[in-house]
Amino acid sequence: MTQPTASPTLDTLFRRTLARQPDALALIDPLNKPRITGQARRRLTYAQADRAISAIAAHFIESGLPANSVIAVQLPATVEFVLTVLAAHRAGLVVAPLPLLWRHAELTxxxxxxxxxAIVTCGKIDGIPYADFAMNAAAEVFSIRHVCGFGTELPEGMASLDQAIFQDSRTSRSVLQDGRKAALISFDVTSEGLRPVPRAHFSLIAGGLAMSMESDLPQGANIMSAFAPMSFAGLCASLVSWVxxxxxxxxxxxFDEDVLETQVNEHSCEVLIAPAPLALRLGEHGLSERMPSLRNVIGLWRAPEQVASSAAWTAQRASLTDVYLFGEAGHFSARxxxxxxxxxxxxxxxxxxPRDVQGAAIAGDILLTxxxxxxxRGPMVPVAAYAPPPPPADIMIAPPPRDYVDTEYAARADRATGGINITAPPSGVMAVGGYRFLAQDLQEWSRRLGQGALLTALPDRLSGHRLAGRAxxxxxxxxxxxxLGLNPLMVEAFRDRTNGALT
Known part of the structure; x- marks a missing residue:
């Protein structure tokens, strides 16, 4: 009897392209990387990327990290992030991406x-000493046994992954390439607090397929990713769409608009992946004329309740696909x-x-609770991670299992059109761009600052909320x-203003 073929992993998909075109260009660093991390830009072919991935994977194995253990990653959107994620999977590890805005309190x-x-980071990012943050957090976490980073001026005790790539070790171990294996643990903030959300490879691939097929991305396209990759949606939009x-x-x-335009034109990018408000702004300012190679724009909405009232897409030669993001629970796309x-x-x-093609594969289901x-619900949605808590012990009959995730976004159906209107974000959860937190946390930090201090979140059209403080x-x-090791957005809420106003 023939055994069923295992579903692919991200590394499987990468190796398929490697076998087909090893000398084709694969990964290109940001134009301003020397300013961001102090490192030189990298342009890697698939063969060069493969050697770097194997060398980093060998370092993880030689460091004694057992298969299926979790490795935390806090890196900017550079080639090193992609190499690290694929190297971790090649070594049989599970990746936990940590948003760059997180500091000591959230990291621990x-x-x-x-x-x-283990934890992987950079020496400095935009002048901020991320290596020190990682070392300090690791000192308080018993399970951390290995801290490593990219860049120069790494603190004592942090292993250099740049040196690991240079040494090009061939150490490997047998890893079952099966899409059902755990690949990712991302972090969501719900009304109950911080929630780790584990996912298998097939779930990541399903999320990437939902975006790429709805927006009709051509095979072999050059993709420009201007969306932070440290989340499920960010990984789907960049790494998964690429493989x-x-x-x-x-x-x-x-984000640097001039640098973005230069990169798109220099590499004749056909696809742009960016936050939707930014994509719309570019569309209003002559995107088709300034970046003529673009044919597909994927706009990701961190605040999906804003899509219905958004501006019209006016670019002539490029289509726009709206991607509705619901924290780490999942997303759906509509061109x-x-x-x-x-x-x-x-x-x-x-x-x-694609959404409007009869007989297309089902990407998921949308429902009103x-x-x-x-x-x-669907292949990308991790139902178990969001399962409601078990009933109290005095209740003899457990409720039936739920086969969907409640995103907690208020929604209703329009009687005239049958369309869904998303009317409000989850109650008690604030979002400043990609940073989500509980409203009660603001009150707690404000109390710690003493009498007369105020820290609040104000509505913002582009980012959902913005923080403001007064002391x-x-x-x-x-x-x-x-x-206290808090997010810099909270720190900068108390910046001095010339007019003394709360803004």
């Missing part, structure tokens, strides 16, 4: 919750096809990839928040 919680065995299409991935550390450039109508029920919120001594408040 995430590392402890996942029992991470699915088999072209070149051009990375951009968000704008109407003549006026307005968002596509979203309806309850199965949605294919009894609570009046939007629910998701009797703003400089002292900033120092106190920095010492």
């Amino acid at each position: 919680v995430a590392l402890n919750r996942t029992a991470a065995r 699915l299409t088999g072209g070149a991935l051009v990375l951009h550390h968000p 704008r096809t109407s003549e006026d450039g307005s968002p596509a109508l979203i309806k309850v029920g199965p949605h294919g990839a 009894p609570r009046g919120t939007l629910g998701l 009797q001594d703003n400089a002292r408040a900033r120092d106190a928040l920095t010492e």
